[in-house]
Amino acid sequence: xxxxxxxxxxxxxxxxxxxxxxxxxxxxxxxxxxxxxxxxxxxxxxxxxxxxxxxxxxxxxxxxxxxxxxxxxxxxxxxxxxxxxxxxxxxxxxxxxxxxxxxxxxxxxxxxxxxxxxxxxxxxxxxxxxxxxxxxxxxxxxxxxxxxxxxxxxxxxxxxxxxxxxxxxxxxxxxxxxxxxxxxxxxxxxxxxxxxxxxxxxxxxxxxxxxxxxxxxxxxxxxxxxxxxxxxxxxxxxxxxxxxxxxxxxxxxxxxxxxxxxxxxxxxxxxxxxxxxxxxxxxxxxxxxxxxxxxxxxxxxxxxxxxxxxxxxxxxxxxxxxxxxxxxxxxxxxxxxxxxxxxxxxxxxxxxxxxxxxxxxxxxxxxxxxxxxxxxxxxxxxxxxxxxxxxxxxxxxxxxxxxxxxxxxxxxxxxxxxxxxxxxxxxxxxxxxxxxxxxxxxxxxxxxxxxxxxxxx
Numbered sequence: 356x357x358x359x360x361x362x363x364x365x366x367x368x369x370x371x372x373x374x375x376x377x378x379x380x381x382x383x384x385x386x387x388x389x390x391x392x393x394x395x396x397x398x399x400x401x402x403x404x405x406x407x408x409x410x411x412x413x414x415x416x417x418x419x420x421x422x423x424x425x426x427x428x429x430x431x432x433x434x435x436x437x438x439x440x441x442x443x444x445x446x447x448x449x450x451x452x453x454x455x456x457x458x459x460x461x462x463x464x465x466x467x468x469x470x471x472x473x474x475x476x477x478x479x480x481x482x483x484x485x486x487x488x489x490x491x492x493x494x495x496x497x498x499x500x501x502x503x504x505x506x507x508x509x510x511x512x513x514x515x516x517x518x519x520x521x522x523x524x525x526x527x528x529x530x531x532x533x534x535x536x537x538x539x540x541x542x543x544x545x546x547x548x549x550x551x552x553x554x555x556x557x558x559x560x561x562x563x564x565x566x567x568x569x570x571x572x573x574x575x576x577x578x579x580x581x582x583x584x585x586x587x588x589x590x591x592x593x594x595x596x597x598x599x600x601x602x603x604x605x606x607x608x609x610x611x612x613x614x615x616x617x618x619x620x621x622x623x624x625x626x627x628x629x630x631x632x633x634x635x636x637x638x639x640x641x642x643x644x645x646x647x648x649x650x651x652x653x654x655x656x657x658x659x660x661x662x663x664x665x666x667x668x669x670x671x672x673x674x675x676x677x678x679x680x681x682x683x684x685x686x687x688x689x690x691x692x693x694x695x696x697x698x699x700x701x702x703x704x705x706x707x708x709x710x711x712x713x714x715x716x717x718x719x720x721x722x723x724x725x726x727x728x729x730x731x732x733x734x735x736x737x738x739x740x741x742x743x744x745x746x747x748x749x750x751x752x753x754x755x756x757x758x759x760x761x762x763x764x765x766x767x768x769x770x771x772x773x774x775x776x777x778x779x780x781x782x783x784x785x786x787x788x789x790x791x792x793x794x795x796x797x798x799x800x801x802x803x804x805x806x807x808x809x810x811x812x
Contacts, residue, residue: 379574381777384488387565388481389782397480401473402784408466414459417451430640440637449630453652456623457616465613468606475602478774481781482599486768489580490761491557491564496573497757498550498557501750505543505550508746512536512543515742519735532735539739546746578756580763581776587697590770591690598689598771604682611678615671621664624656689769696765703759710755714748721745 388394424444431437452459516536561569584590595601633647657664721741727733767773774781 397477404473411462411466420448422446438640443636445634451628454626456620458620461617468610472606475599479599489764495557498554502550505547509543512540593770608678611675618667618671693769700762710752717748
């Protein structure tokens with residue numbers, strides 16, 4: 356058994372020695388955010404909606420169509436013999452919308468609102484990814500520290516066991532003392548194995564989120580991950596003004612308003628300028644060419660369609676009410692998330708001072724008990740109990756420290772400022788355009804169909 360304990364001792368020493376530090380929290384997230392599938396999906400959704408804006412703006416421009424035809428024609432006219440001809444047609448039509456009840460304008464506004472919503476959703480998804488990645492990074496740091504703590508405790512139990520064994524061999528120790536030391540040593544080994552298992556799980560979770568295996572030893576994170584609002588009231592104000600969920604909800608309301616206006620456009624007449632040039636041959640039983648040019652203003656107005664248009668307007672009004680309800684619910688959820696995160700941040704910050712004092716006191720007690728044990732004033736059970744107390748106190752402090760850091764990034768996420776606080780840029784939807792890079796690095800979407808069309812250039 357001594358050989359096994361010495362092996363465990365060597366393992367503990369190796370694991371406690373610090374290794375070279377790897378990439379930090381910010382750099383690890385910045386390197387991985389653009390490759391995250393969920394972020395990529397939101398990015399592609401935004402790009403798709405920008406094309407919808409361009410498509411909607413096409414309604415302002417003329418439509419040009421060309422038609423060619425060739426085939427057989429049979430004509431029968433009263434008093435004239437039947438005529439069979441090979442008919443040829445060539446037509447060019449130009450149609451310019453002059454007035455459509457503001458349908459095109461409303462559709463452009465709706466798609467622009469959807470584009471703003473998609474941009475805000477990209478920010479929201481990116482913020483959530485940074486939160487999830489930050490949790491994974493900090494969780495791996497937690498598991499590294501807890502594993503080192505478990506191995507350090509195992510090291511101390513091995514040392515105590517060897518001390519008791521030497522006493523027993525010299526006739527100063529009892530069999531029960533050795534048995535007690537063996538039992539506590541076995542429990543320390545179990546704790547070390549459990550900590551190693553948790554460490555492996557944290558590594559697997561890190562690889563799932565970041566897409567790559569973690570480096571051998573992560574760089575520690577500052578006690579304050581990033582500057583936070585000074586008060587809860589200030590944080591709540593920032594959340595109301597900056598949280599991307601609020602922007603999504605507001606943009607969805609604007610899209611619903613535009614959709615209602617588009618539905619009302621069907622209650623108006625439509626006016627088009629239609630120009631047609633025709634080049635025909637062998638038309639309507641008349642051999643030879645037949646050319647025609649027309650330029651017409653055509654007014655079309657639906658007088659009755661079974662109440663379909665009125666039903667569309669009512670439906671759009673209900674959808675607007677739905678969007679407004681979703682906005683109110685989003686505000687409540689964001690407020691609750693911020694309150695919970697802020698409470699955890701404050702309470703954990705206050706707990707850490709007492710947990711640090713507890714750890715210092717436990718270590719001093721253990722050191723004093725070790726000296727008293729050496730001169731026979733303390734029992735082995737007293738010494739082992741103080742060792743376990745130090746192990747528990749150290750773990751509680753580590754847990755509180757990491758939870759405090761996680762609470763900080765949760766607060767920043769709840770205010771919608773996690774990306775900016777960690778200086779992590781959004782993925783670039785239009786990487787070929789320097790202008791778009793500038794817009795996207797600030798998290799700003801194009802304001803109009805003209806802006807969206809300019810992106811294509």
